[in-house]
Amino acid sequence: MSKKVLKLLLFGFALGGLIAVYVHYQNPKPIQREDGSWQMPFNPFAKAKTGDWQSCPTTIRIGDESDTAVLNWKIARVDGEKVFRVVESEDGEGAAGVYSNATVPSIEEFLGGLEPNVIDEVKFERTTREVKGRAFPCVKVSFLVTTEDGDWIKVEKWMTKSVKGTGLAHATVNYMDFVYLDMELAGFGNGDDVEWGEKLDPARIKLASHGPRYREALETLGTLSRNSKPELHKLHESTRGLHRGEHTSDELVVDLKDGTTTEELMAFGKRHKIELRWESYEPSALRAALAITHVSADREEALKKELAADPLVESVEHNDFFSIPDQGGDVSFSESALGKRSIPEEEAGKPREGFPNDALFDRQWHLRMIHAPEAWKTSTGKGVIVGVIDTGVAYEKKKGMQLPDLAGTKFVEGYDFVSDDRIASDDHGHGSHCTGTIAQTTDNGRGCAGVAPGATIMPLKVLDRNGSGTAADVAAAIRYAADHGCKVMNLSLGGSGRSQVMANAVKYAFDKGCVVCCAAGNSGRGRVEYPAAYEGALAVSSVGPSGQRAFYSSYGDQVWVAGPGGDQSSKDEDGVLQNTIDPSGKGKSYYAWWQGTSMATPHVAGVAALVVERGVTNPKAVRDILAATAQKGGKTGQGWDKELGYGIVDAEAAVKAAGAPDRTAIVIVAGLVIVAFLIMRGRRDELTGGVLVLGSALGACGLGFFGLFPSLAFMHAFPEWGQGSPLFASAAIPFFVGLVSVPSKAARSFAVGLMLGSAAHMFSMAWYGYADVAWIPFHLDRAWLAANAAVLVIGSAMVVRLAKGKGVA
Numbered sequence: 001m002s003k004k005v006l007k008l009l010l011f012g013f014a015l016g017g018l019i020a021v022y023v024h025y026q027n028p029k030p031i032q033r034e035d036g037s038w039q040m041p042f043n044p045f046a047k048a049k050t051g052d053w054q055s056c057p058t059t060i061r062i063g064d065e066s067d068t069a070v071l072n073w074k075i076a077r078v079d080g081e082k083v084f085r086v087v088e089s090e091d092g093e094g095a096a097g098v099y100s101n102a103t104v105p106s107i108e109e110f111l112g113g114l115e116p117n118v119i120d121e122v123k124f125e126r127t128t129r130e131v132k133g134r135a136f137p138c139v140k141v142s143f144l145v146t147t148e149d150g151d152w153i154k155v156e157k158w159m160t161k162s163v164k165g166t167g168l169a170h171a172t173v174n175y176m177d178f179v180y181l182d183m184e185l186a187g188f189g190n191g192d193d194v195e196w197g198e199k200l201d202p203a204r205i206k207l208a209s210h211g212p213r214y215r216e217a218l219e220t221l222g223t224l225s226r227n228s229k230p231e232l233h234k235l236h237e238s239t240r241g242l243h244r245g246e247h248t249s250d251e252l253v254v255d256l257k258d259g260t261t262t263e264e265l266m267a268f269g270k271r272h273k274i275e276l277r278w279e280s281y282e283p284s285a286l287r288a289a290l291a292i293t294h295v296s297a298d299r300e301e302a303l304k305k306e307l308a309a310d311p312l313v314e315s316v317e318h319n320d321f322f323s324i325p326d327q328g329g330d331v332s333f334s335e336s337a338l339g340k341r342s343i344p345e346e347e348a349g350k351p352r353e354g355f356p357n358d359a360l361f362d363r364q365w366h367l368r369m370i371h372a373p374e375a376w377k378t379s380t381g382k383g384v385i386v387g388v389i390d391t392g393v394a395y396e397k398k399k400g401m402q403l404p405d406l407a408g409t410k411f412v413e414g415y416d417f418v419s420d421d422r423i424a425s426d427d428h429g430h431g432s433h434c435t436g437t438i439a440q441t442t443d444n445g446r447g448c449a450g451v452a453p454g455a456t457i458m459p460l461k462v463l464d465r466n467g468s469g470t471a472a473d474v475a476a477a478i479r480y481a482a483d484h485g486c487k488v489m490n491l492s493l494g495g496s497g498r499s500q501v502m503a504n505a506v507k508y509a510f511d512k513g514c515v516v517c518c519a520a521g522n523s524g525r526g527r528v529e530y531p532a533a534y535e536g537a538l539a540v541s542s543v544g545p546s547g548q549r550a551f552y553s554s555y556g557d558q559v560w561v562a563g564p565g566g567d568q569s570s571k572d573e574d575g576v577l578q579n580t581i582d583p584s585g586k587g588k589s590y591y592a593w594w595q596g597t598s599m600a601t602p603h604v605a606g607v608a609a610l611v612v613e614r615g616v617t618n619p620k621a622v623r624d625i626l627a628a629t630a631q632k633g634g635k636t637g638q639g640w641d642k643e644l645g646y647g648i649v650d651a652e653a654a655v656k657a658a659g660a661p662d663r664t665a666i667v668i669v670a671g672l673v674i675v676a677f678l679i680m681r682g683r684r685d686e687l688t689g690g691v692l693v694l695g696s697a698l699g700a701c702g703l704g705f706f707g708l709f710p711s712l713a714f715m716h717a718f719p720e721w722g723q724g725s726p727l728f729a730s731a732a733i734p735f736f737v738g739l740v741s742v743p744s745k746a747a748r749s750f751a752v753g754l755m756l757g758s759a760a761h762m763f764s765m766a767w768y769g770y771a772d773v774a775w776i777p778f779h780l781d782r783a784w785l786a787a788n789a790a791v792l793v794i795g796s797a798m799v800v801r802l803a804k805g806k807g808v809a
Contacts, residue, residue: 121142156171157170252295277292282476304317320497359445364448388431388602391426517540519600520553533558543563560646617772621772630649731755756793
């Protein structure tokens with residue numbers, strides 16, 4: 001028999017076998033389940049036929065196990081590409097159905113249909129999932145979805161076969177640790193591995209009413225009658241869509257132990273017979289475990305005592321209101337005031353000559369008062385994240401507007417604690433004005449300049465369109481900023497009452513390495529308002545162009561320094577000029593002169609950002625530098641008083657003082673290099689002098705110390721690149737560079753110089769105590785730096801010895 005005939009026979013046999021298998025599966029015999037129902041066997045070839053349906057048990061839980069609904073989710077193909085989806089109660093007494101398209105999108109299509117900024121933490125892994133006694137090979141897909149409203153949903157899906165065009169085997173959904181859904185399927189999709197079950201009763205397609213059990217289940221989910229919601233639905237509803245402008249005076253904020261779960265919160269509420277909600281569903285706020293409850297005035301004190309005695313409670317207090325300081329303060333927001341205190345956008349686009357070329361810079365007396373342009377030669381605040389905790393910022397177009405003079409300013413994602421939203425847009429103007437003072441886009445030929453134009457802004461909205469907010473929102477925002485990389489915060493807001501929740505938040509931020517700049521208040525009295533009066537806050541009073549305390553500025557024992565906030569007693573142009581939005585709600589951009597400690601505080605926050613960029617990451621050291629370089633009457637070191645603290649901040653002097661470790665490091669590394677050359681005398685094969693010096697300069701002070709490459713990262717000393725990162729402020733990277741550079745003389749010389757320079761800088765930082773190394777306790781920062789510096793000195797000798805031992809040149 002020829003090979004050709006044999007191949008044809010084998011092919012025919014295989015084809016016949018496949019046809020037989022196909023016919024077998026196309027004519028299956030139904031299988032009776034244990035519960036008496038009938039199921040069609042698994043058919044890998046067939047799509048769902050008209051009238052076939054798949055039953056998917058679904059468990060939905062709100063809060064604890066006592067509020068659980070079990071529903072059957074059934075899917076049936078009934079009309080070409082249309083499917084009919086039925087949801088019924090566990091006992092089948094009630095059901096509802098809906099038509100929809102049969103197409104099941106792939107994961108790629110699903111992810112691609114979402115906005116780029118609302119999906120995160122996407123993970124894939126191959127695994128198996130057992131459903132109805134059968135193990136399905138799956139790809140497990142998990143991701144986090146965040147909606148425009150700030151809601152978050154964690155999803156896990158076990159997908160049969162490949163990821164693209166696949167069916168589901170199992171799915172779980174976690175809605176903000178509050179609603180949980182668990183759905184089990186046997187695969188569902190167009191031609192995928194599908195186990196189709198009972199025949200659909202055509203009468204079910206005509207379902208138009210809800211049975212009693214089905215209605216009860218849906219009420220549990222909060223989708224029906226508002227008048228018959230169970231307790232847990234009330235709790236859930238109170239958290240959604242609540243504008244903080246609707247806060248009432250009968251609220252208590254309960255600070256529970258960090259990490260308290262939603263289940264524990266609800267159990268706590270049942271224990272004390274009260275309804276509570278989380279202050280915010282933002283994850284950082286959830287970890288802080290701040291909850292809100294309402295209480296009548298006659299029961300408030302008794303309830304506070306009762307809750308305070310619960311071991312789960314850290315503190316409980318009235319949820320006080322905080323607002324933009326007034327009493328002669330920032331601005332009258334009437335439309336009649338806009339004309340005489342503002343410059344329209346069309347007049348702000350004619351560049352001036354010189355640096356900076358911002359059209360209105362000559363009218364910004366306040367930036368010249370603190371010598372900001374002189375400081376920009378050394379620092380612009382590049383890479384430093386500043387949290388603006390205010391009315392939001394007009395930095396985007398999706399929900400609000402983007403101010404023209406913030407178009408070149410860098411932003412990171414913030415949060416709107418007023419409406420629980422990721423986009424902290426400004427509907428007032430105050431937050432945008434403060435942001436402009438900190439980091440207005442500078443040298444762009446239009447508008448105004450900012451104190452730290454290279455800084456990155458994190459917008460955090462805690463005040464509504466009326467400039468009002470609550471202590472709980474402010475505290476949550478402070479913790480959020482501290483948890484998300486802020487090194488400086490600006491709080492141009494205040495209230496008269498002390499809040500333990502907010503005091504704890506300020507301490508939390510300070511302990512995490514944040515400089516918390518706060519407005520002293522605009523009462524004109526000798527009493528600093530909160531949060532400026534809290535321990536750890538940097539209280540700022542205000543001066544006008546004369547350098548004297550402004551008439552409205554609060555003062556007192558907590559004032560640390562002063563900033564130019566304006567004094568419009570004589571003329572409007574003596575206020576602080578910045579770009580902001582029209583507060584009348586017309587959505588226009590204009591440039592306004594405003595006055596207040598609200599305007600003084602961002603000047604101090606901006607200078608703090610300049611100092612942090614220089615490597616001074618310890619908030620106490622930043623405060624000390626601002627105090628030591630502040631001026632009164634043009635002179636530093638004039639002592640402290642209740643009105644101006646240590647004086648008016650001076651950006652140029654502060655930045656120079658922050659460079660003290662650089663100057664000291666130059667002396668130390670020069671000595672180390674001289675010692676190295678003396679030891680190496682007569683053996684020049686190991687190192688090249690010029691490259692060694694270059695590496696030493698980069699490690700010790702950065703090339704910016706010599707006026708070189710001011711726009712590049714290596715203008716600063718190498719250990720400062722990470723702004724307190726334990727990786728950069730350690731021996732790890734220079735030592736690794738040294739080890740891998742042994743074979744090359746030029747690379748080895750540069751590496752040894754980098755090691756010696758970095759060691760010198762870390763010795764200097766340890767001496768001055770300027771650095772706050774992340775994850776290292778404050779009291780161990782100096783020891784950490786000194787120990788790593790010693791390792792680098794020893795390591796540099798090891799690198800040279802290795803080169804000599806291997807005989808490399």
